[in-house]
Amino acid sequence: MPSWAGRNFQLLVTASFVTNLGSSGATIAAAYAVIDLGGDATDVGLVAAARTLAMVVFLLIGGAVADRVPRQRVMVLANTANALSQGLFALLVLTGHPALWQMALLTATGGAAQAFFSPASEGLLLSTVESSHASQAFSVFRLSMNGATIGGLALGGALVAGVGPGWVLAIDATGFAAAAGLRSRLKVGTAARAEPSGGIVRDLREGWREFVSRSWLWGIVVQFAVVNGVLDASEAVYGPLVAREHLGGAGPWGLALAASGVGTVGGGLLMMRWKPRRILLVGTLGVFPLALPPAALAFAPRLWVLTVVMFAAGVAIEVFAVGWMLALHQEIPEEKMSRVSAYDWFGSVAMTPLALAAAGPASDAFGRTGALWGSAALVVVLTGAVLALPEVRRLERRTVAQPVVTAKPAAEPLAAPVTPPV
Template sequence: MTSAASRSAPGPAWASRNYSLLTAAAVVTGLGANGSLIAAAFAVLDAGGDGGDVGLVAASRTVPLVVFLLIGGAIADRVPRHRVMVAANALNCLSQAAFALLVLTGEPRLWQMMLLTALGGTGQAFFGPAAEGMLLSSVDGEHAGRAFALFRMATQSAALGGAALGGALVAAVGPGWVLAIDAAAFAVAGALRSFLDVGHIPARTPGEGMLADLREGWREFAGRPWLWGIVVQFSLANAVVGAADSVYGPLVARDSLGGAGPWGLALGAFGAGTVAGALLMTRWRPRRLLLAGTLCVFPLALPSAALAVPIPVGVLCGVMFVAGTTVEVFGVSWMTALHQEIPEDKLSRVSAYDWFGSVALMPVATALAGPAETAFGRAGSLWGCSGLVVLVTALVLLVPDVRRLTRRTTRAAVAPLPSADAESAVGGLG
């Protein structure tokens, strides 16, 4: 499936040039982005903001992400995906550089931080589906599971280093410099991604327009109950976990754990857990992909519960490590399932529906985190986050395909989905 140019790369024989470039670029951006998440929260707090303001800035990133995701997916299945990725990286670089300059040269206003964060979210909306489609098309079926595990191990290692280093740098030199480092990381990653080879991807046949492309992607998405069932699950789980991490976590750290440094260490422990989980998945090949992965989502409820207590930093780091390890089992299983079940020419559109569902409620959750804390208390809100993760994960196990989908070494034949199945699935979502 790969051209000679795309096969030529150092490392394992199955690691194509594209796979190596994608992994290297993802590591670079991971180092910057994970530190910048901490930096953005503390930039708001340092400017005099409260938990509600932190939530608004976090929500301003996810609103354009939700608005533009489906368009980004359709475009990425129409034009060379690497061009979309490079353009998105350029936008992220410029927005983060402006954010850094604003923090370093004066007192940033809330609306300015929200606007620049929204530009970053817009870039991510176009980047995400293109990047996932590019990665899924860069490996063959026989080596897909190991390739995705190694990719995620590399990127999660970067998350580990980025979070720990970001927390330390925020404490040492302030959030502005951490945001500047993230801007530089986007510039380097964009340069690497400009060398991606798309010659092995079949030329796209002219479509009937953007809406027709979106409908075709929806049909692929809605015709698979395991796919939309898990996306609905993570729509709720990601919303509450995101609120806990981006809003309540920094507040608990400030009030009970000692500030940005310990919180960065806790996030780093989660990153270390994901590295361990990815390493496990280079060896473990569960036959029932989604059953094994979904069972491993339950521990994702533990960090919110730990923050609700709150427990000492050392114990919190242990909890975060366990949650990171188990959720990474799901992540690798999920990518493997998408790779084997979704036709290549629809990967970005299906990925866009996946991303859309997964982040759709995050703006609401982060914006409501402050009011929820006022109404229920911080501990009550965190216990609610934990309980909801357990509930939705248990419910998705009722979907038969989640329990039954098995691993294969080849892609599914590209065949049209039965219209009755698609109509039934659409009705179920409605």
């Protein structure tokens, strides 16, 4: 670790590495648990949608809670809930034939826990480093998570093919339990966030005012409400089916997803050295290549072609993610970070349950190829629309990121969200 990375930062990075390693494989395992029981695209989509729907329902409450109580405590409890839900999911798969509703309920439980975890995590990461090291901290943190994603996807795909999805889900549950233990050891100061000014409803109103006052913020969140939905449908529903029919099953699909993870590592290394001045303009241009994976799946390509495309998309999304994190770090007051982050997460995942649930019917109505081409087209059109916003084109990096000065005292440096850490 670099010299500026203290004990707390190292614990956070290690905990996120562990959970990402298990969860990446569990994404494949959950899909194939449904498929192995005879499920079709609609069934796969419904189970995947249950998790995201629960996140949407609880995210705003989670953000308000995380601005009121110790964020560390929220994160530990959320990790514990995820460990229990994934452990029971694994037990059902290993010992029998779980019903579709049981799998959906357990993934929904994990999604609800994530709704509290994600906003809390945004306000904690940078409390462990000096603000002058914000960019390096973002890059190191995401390099660690992306490295875990690569290993988790490749290993998860191989394990699902070799020993079945139940054991992969059990590994994920163990990872969440370990992460809860690591995060419980954080030594976080209690001094100093401003006292809540009123009830949770009032807190949410204040967060909403912060959110809608910035066109770059709500514009990109609206964009990703659709982009995340169609891309999740492509990867969680169509991808496993294309892989089963044309690539050889879970193992090759895991390798293709891992190539995307390798791309994010490459993008992270690039962003550690490249510091573009217009961070959102460059980041938004990096969203266009996300149209490539669904377009490639529409062709049912050879594995090497798909891995190249996934690698390119991984590089591109990391360029966006670092710029997005830095923009939020610069512009959002710390004491409102979790609430604003909750609106960010809420908007970014709000359409995903609908997209996942509609993936099967869309495939029936337009054909899988037509649905995939439609996904690619939506990514391109919406990204072009976001570039029309002046604030997106003009917002610039500060030479040294500093906390936003507000009327209320901020106890911790600002953190910045991405669309899903665990």
